[in-house]
Amino acid sequence: MGLLSRDIKSLGDLLVQGLGEALYAERRCARMMPMLIAKASDIQLKSELNSVLVANAACIGRLEAVFRLLDRMPKAAECPAIDGLFIGAEEINGEIDDPHVLDSAIAAALLDVGTYKTARYATLIGWLRQLGRHDAAELIQPNQAGCRRFVEALHMLTERRLNPRAGGRLEPAPRLAS
Amino acid sequence: MGLLSRDIKSLGDLLVQGLGEALYAERRCARMMPMLIAKASDIQLKSELNSVLVANAACIGRLEAVFRLLDRMPKAAECPAIDGLFIGAEEINGEIDDPHVLDSAIAAALLDVGTYKTARYATLIGWLRQLGRHDAAELIQPNQAGCRRFVEALHMLTERRLNPRAGGRLEPAPRLAS
Numbered sequence: 001m002g003l004l005s006r007d008i009k010s011l012g013d014l015l016v017q018g019l020g021e022a023l024y025a026e027r028r029c030a031r032m033m034p035m036l037i038a039k040a041s042d043i044q045l046k047s048e049l050n051s052v053l054v055a056n057a058a059c060i061g062r063l064e065a066v067f068r069l070l071d072r073m074p075k076a077a078e079c080p081a082i083d084g085l086f087i088g089a090e091e092i093n094g095e096i097d098d099p100h101v102l103d104s105a106i107a108a109a110l111l112d113v114g115t116y117k118t119a120r121y122a123t124l125i126g127w128l129r130q131l132g133r134h135d136a137a138e139l140i141q142p143n144q145a146g147c148r149r150f151v152e153a154l155h156m157l158t159e160r161r162l163n164p165r166a167g168g169r170l171e172p173a174p175r176l177a178s
Numbered sequence: 179m180g181l182l183s184r185d186i187k188s189l190g191d192l193l194v195q196g197l198g199e200a201l202y203a204e205r206r207c208a209r210m211m212p213m214l215i216a217k218a219s220d221i222q223l224k225s226e227l228n229s230v231l232v233a234n235a236a237c238i239g240r241l242e243a244v245f246r247l248l249d250r251m252p253k254a255a256e257c258p259a260i261d262g263l264f265i266g267a268e269e270i271n272g273e274i275d276d277p278h279v280l281d282s283a284i285a286a287a288l289l290d291v292g293t294y295k296t297a298r299y300a301t302l303i304g305w306l307r308q309l310g311r312h313d314a315a316e317l318i319q320p321n322q323a324g325c326r327r328f329v330e331a332l333h334m335l336t337e338r339r340l341n342p343r344a345g346g347r348l349e350p351a352p353r354l355a356s
Contacts, residue, residue, distance in 0.1 A: 008274045011341065012348040014283055072351050081290060084262020096186045105192055108301045112259060112294060119293035122333070123286045130341040131348045155300070163189065163308040170190040170309045173250050 015127040016070070020077030022120055022143075023063045028082050029113065030056040032090075040106055041099035042165070044157055049110070052150055059143045066136045085113050100166040107158045114151040118144055193305040194248075198255030200298055200321075201241045206260050207291065208234040210268070218284055219277035220343070222335055227288070230328055237321045244314045263291050278344040285336045292329040296322060 008014055033053045040046045067074035086109075096102040121144035128137035186192055211231045218224045245252035264287075274280040299322035306315035 008279060008283065009276065010346045010349065011279055011282060011344040012346060014279060014286070014344075015348065018286070070348060070351070080262040080265035081259075082262070084258040084260070084265075085294075087258035087262075098187065101186060101189055101192060104189060104305075105186065108192070108196070111301060112297050115293055115297035116263075116290060119290050119329075123289060123336075126337055126341055127282075130345065133348060151297075158301075159304055163304055166189040166192075167308065168188045168190060170193065170248060170311060171188065173248070 011127055012131055015124065015131065016072060017077055018120070018124050018127065019063060019066060019070075019072075020075050021079035021082075022117075022124060023060065023067075023074060024076035024079045025082040025117060025120070026056055026059045026063060026143075027076060028079075028086060029117075030060065032086055036106055036110070040103055042103045042162060044161060045103050045107060048150070048154060048157060049106075052110075055146050055150070059146065062140055062143055066140050069136050069139060070133065081116065082113070085109070085116055098166070100162070104158065104162045104166040107154055107162050111151060111154055111158070114147050114154065118147040118151060121147060189305055190309055193302065193309065194250060195255055196298070196302050196305065197241060197244060197248075197250075198253050199257035199260075200295075200302060201238065201245075201252060202254035202257045203260040203295060203298070204234055204237045204241060204321075205254060206257075206264060207295075208238065210264055213268075214284055214288070218281055220281045220340060222339060223281050223285060226328070226331060226335060227284075230288075233324050233328070237324065240318055240321055244318050247314050247317065248311065259294065260291070263287070263294060276344070278340070282336065282340045282344040285332055285340050289329060289332055289336070292325050292332065296325040296329060299325060 008017065030053065033049055033056065037046055037049045037053070040049060064074040096105055121140065125137045125140060125144060128134070128140070186195065208231065211227055211234065215224055215227045215231070218227060242252040274283055299318065303315045303318060303322060306312070306318070
């Protein structure tokens with residue numbers, strides 16, 4: 001289950017658990033992305049998500065290679081954090097009618113996911129280096145760089161294009177009682 | 179439930195839902211932090227977490243003020259992402275015996291939480307600005323800045339102090355079958 005539970009006796013155990021969770025997270029993203037691409041309307045958003053889907057496969061490959069470099073079988077470990085992050089995204093089921101608002105919502109959900117993965121990779125790379133496994137740290141580095149690039153590109157797209165298209169104004173709400 | 183579900187007709191609806199989730203997340207952090215402070219051993223980590231606890235209260239206050247500025251009742255909305263992020267942290271129940279490894283694990287979990295909140299606030303501030311509510315964006319800005327500062331400080335503490343203390347080496351694993 002969680003990062004902080006059971007049978008964790010050393011930083012090495014934390015690392016192996018964390019790598020398993022990262023593998024689970026990347027596979028979850030790869031399964032999720034086609035649905036999000038289908039729901040997105042904006043052509044630039046679709047294109048960004050398509051490149052993430054391609055990058056996902058490479059990330060999974062690098063994680064599996066890191067496991068092997070450490071003489072471990074690549075084994076995914078359930079990751080409640082990524083599950084929680086995707087619950088929102090899974091609920092995109094046509095309940096947002098306005099396609100521009102839906103695009104902004106998809107982008108926001110994926111900004112959370114991308115930012116989370118960037119932080120996770122930073123932690124894993126730190127642990128690998130601490131344990132003297134600079135070879136594995138080097139190998140996994142492009143995963144972090146890719147997540148960071150995705151977050152920057154999506155943030156820019158959101159600010160410059162998706163949010164202005166979703167636009168509108170804040171509707172007045174019933175006044176506070178009192 | 180999720181950010182992307184039910185009754186979301188406009189960017190304003192997304193915003194109000196997102197503010198509710200942020201309020202839920204900050205309250206969840208405030209409830210969680212004393213347990214994590216009690217579990218932490220390192221004096222600098224404890225001190226960092228104590229300042230987060232103080233900052234949490236201010237963040238909650240600012241979020242409630244933003245709701246009122248927008249003529250809304252401050253209302254928390256369940257946030258599966260933060261719940262997922264904290265499942266790991268809740269499992270810190272003595273199953274990691276080594277206090278240094280436990281410190282690294284606590285710091286890693288909180289780096290995820292802090293990074294997630296930073297991304298969330300960036301999204302909320304973007305939506306507020308898009309909707310012309312620069313007053314509310316300004317008001318909530320210190321929440322984002324505080325989260326970012328916490329992430330930077332915790333990252334440095336982890337690299338320079340917590341991980342080196344947790345130290346050790348990666349134990350050999352059974353060789354891959356093949």
